[in-house]
Amino acid sequence: NAGVTQTPKFQVLKTGQSMTLQCAQDMNHNSMYWYRQDPGMGLRLIYYSASEGTTDKGEVPNGYNVSRLNKREFSLRLESAAPSQTSVYFCASSERGSSGNTIYFGEGSWLTVV
Amino acid sequence: GDSVTQMEGPVTLSEEAFLTINCTYTATGYPSLFWYVQYPGEGLQLLLKATKADDKGSNKGFEATYRKETTSFHLEKGSVQVSDSAVYFCALSDPGGGADGLTFGKGTHLIIQP
Numbered sequence A: 001n002a003g004v005t006q007t008p009k010f011q012v013l014k015t016g017q018s019m020t021l022q023c024a025q026d027m028n029h030n031s032m033y034w035y036r037q038d039p040g041m042g043l044r045l046i047y048y049s050a051s052e053g054t055t056d057k058g059e060v061p062n063g064y065n066v067s068r069l070n071k072r073e074f075s076l077r078l079e080s081a082a083p084s085q086t087s088v089y090f091c092a093s094s095e096r097g098s099s100g101n102t103i104y105f106g107e108g109s110w111l112t113v114v
Numbered sequence B: 001g002d003s004v005t006q007m008e009g010p011v012t013l014s015e016e017a018f019l020t021i022n023c024t025y026t027a028t029g030y031p032s033l034f035w036y037v038q039y040p041g042e043g044l045q046l047l048l049k050a051t052k053a054d055d056k057g058s059n060k061g062f063e064a065t066y067r068k069e070t071t072s073f074h075l076e077k078g079s080v081q082v083s084d085s086a087v088y089f090c091a092l093s094d095p096g097g098g099a100d101g102l103t104f105g106k107g108t109h110l111i112i113q114p
Helices: none
Strands: A004-007 A010-013 A019-025 A031-038 A042-049 A064-068 A074-078 A087-094 A109-113 B003-006 B011-014 B019-021 B023-026 B032-038 B044-050 B056-059 B062-065 B075-077 B086-093 B108-113
Touching: A004 A087, A019 A031, A019 A087, A019 A109, A031 A064, A031 A074, A042 A064, A042 A074, A074 A087, B003 B086, B011 B019, B019 B108, B023 B032, B023 B086, B032 B062, B044 B062
Parallel strands: A010 A109, B011 B108
Antiparallel strands: A004 A019, A019 A074, A031 A042, A031 A087, A064 A074, A087 A109, B003 B023, B019 B075, B032 B044, B032 B086, B044 B056, B056 B062, B062 B075, B086 B108
């Protein structure tokens, strides 16, 4: 039972490079999320998608783009990476929104921008 | 906007000690409240949740009661084990707050010594 799978697990980028973090869930969930985790900051929402074909900004969207490719997949793209984007990124999903519903998290992607 | 405040730690306890991790929140609507746990190198896992005032969430010996009058959701366990060492996050979801997704506290690092 895979749950939420994200790739890659580790990545080192040079400033200005681009990359895409991939995420897929096999639980037939409608809602998907991307968070970043930084020391002393907890987790902060970057973008979310309430359903296939829709995306919305979260708390810290600047420097990122997302694509809800289909119901299963939700990717996060860094067009021009900056050192401030060094973080651990988590993809997550829930059946239908976060209100009262459990959100399931992937194992994280460690990104370093040098 | 919505916010969650929790003691940051690290909190160091001896095995079999009583645990309390304080969590208070600010929300515009009627939030659902969650505790998530993160073990080293892993994603977040739901520990327990409560969706309305006076509800008590419980799991694996942990408990938390939704107190609307004090806007709190403190995590407790009667006798901790070394295996409970992890980072604990208090979080809320607030449909009245606009955006979907969880608002997290900064996390509490718990260390249990044998």
